[in-house]
Amino acid sequence: QSALTQPASVSGSPGQSITISCTGTSSDVGRYNFVSWYQQHPGKAPKLMIYDVSHRPSGVSNRFSGSKSGNTASLTISGLQAEDEADYYCSSYTSSSTRVFGTGTKVTVL
Amino acid sequence: EVQLVESGGGLVQPGGSLRLSCAASGFTFSSYSMTWVRQAPGRGLEWVSYISSSSSAIYYADSVKGRFTISRDNAKNSLYLQMNSLRDEDTAVYYCAREGVSPWFDPWGQGTLVTVSS
Numbered sequence: 001q002s003a004l005t006q007p008a009s010v011s012g013s014p015g016q017s018i019t020i021s022c023t024g025t026s027s028d029v030g031r032y033n034f035v036s037w038y039q040q041h042p043g044k045a046p047k048l049m050i051y052d053v054s055h056r057p058s059g060v061s062n063r064f065s066g067s068k069s070g071n072t073a074s075l076t077i078s079g080l081q082a083e084d085e086a087d088y089y090c091s092s093y094t095s096s097s098t099r100v101f102g103t104g105t106k107v108t109v110l
Numbered sequence: 111e112v113q114l115v116e117s118g119g120g121l122v123q124p125g126g127s128l129r130l131s132c133a134a135s136g137f138t139f140s141s142y143s144m145t146w147v148r149q150a151p152g153r154g155l156e157w158v159s160y161i162s163s164s165s166s167a168i169y170y171a172d173s174v175k176g177r178f179t180i181s182r183d184n185a186k187n188s189l190y191l192q193m194n195s196l197r198d199e200d201t202a203v204y205y206c207a208r209e210g211v212s213p214w215f216d217p218w219g220q221g222t223l224v225t226v227s228s
Contacts, residue, residue, distance in 0.1 A: 001171060001172050001173075003154070003156075034212050034213045034214070036213070036214035036215070038155070038215070040155075045205060045217075045218040045219065045220055045221055046147075046155065046205070046215070046218055047216075047218075048214060048215060048216035048217075051210060051212065051214035051216075052212055052214070057216065087154075089154060089155050091155075091157070091213075091214070091215070092213075093212070093213040096169075097160075097167070097169050098157065098160070098169050098170075098171065099145065099157040099160065099213055100157060101147075101154060101155040101156060101157055102154070103154055104154035104155070
């Protein structure tokens with residue numbers, strides 16, 4: 001049950017696009033289309049941003065999008081805004097029927 | 111409004127026990143699987159345990175297997191996490207979350223802090 005691998009930090013200027021990667025294995029990310037993404041502001045509970053690789057829940061901005069290729073999933077934030085500054089985590093279902101989170105990425109808006 | 115409220119956290123000595131509760135409201139609790147997730151201070155999210163809607167399927171992270179027990183009472187709209195043989199590394203904010211049709215978590219509770227220290 002090793003954590004999925006994410007970059008520790010990603011930054012961008014307002015209006016730019018950034019992409020956060022989430023690398024797993026053929027037993028989790030690569031096997032199932034059950035990757036989800038969460039945004040967490042300091043001191044707050046996580047919030048679901050993307051589910052099933054690329055689906056956005058109602059109320060989440062269309063500036064957030066998800067994709068997957070092989071064992072790596074990605075979250076793209078377009079038109080970066082100050083309010084997007086937060087920690088982001090990916091999660092995947094695994095072949096053991098457990099769930100696993102990514103190591104987390106701190107997004108900084110310059 | 112869909113809401114999850116955790117309780118039961120606190121300070122406990124190593125080797126001790128604690129029982130967390132999660133009260134659900136605003137949705138048909140008995141129709142949803144539930145999950146516990148924890149976050150150690152300054153660290154990332156760690157999935158802890160899953161229970162299906164009827165309690166027929168239960169899974170644990172290796173780090174808590176044999177020490178933690180997840181359960182639910184659908185009549186009381188409540189989820190529980192019994193934590194035994196607690197270790198320093200179990201210190202974390204514990205969140206309960208509802209699972210969707212597939213394994214995603216929404217919403218989350220506000221979390222309850224468990225501190226294991228002598």
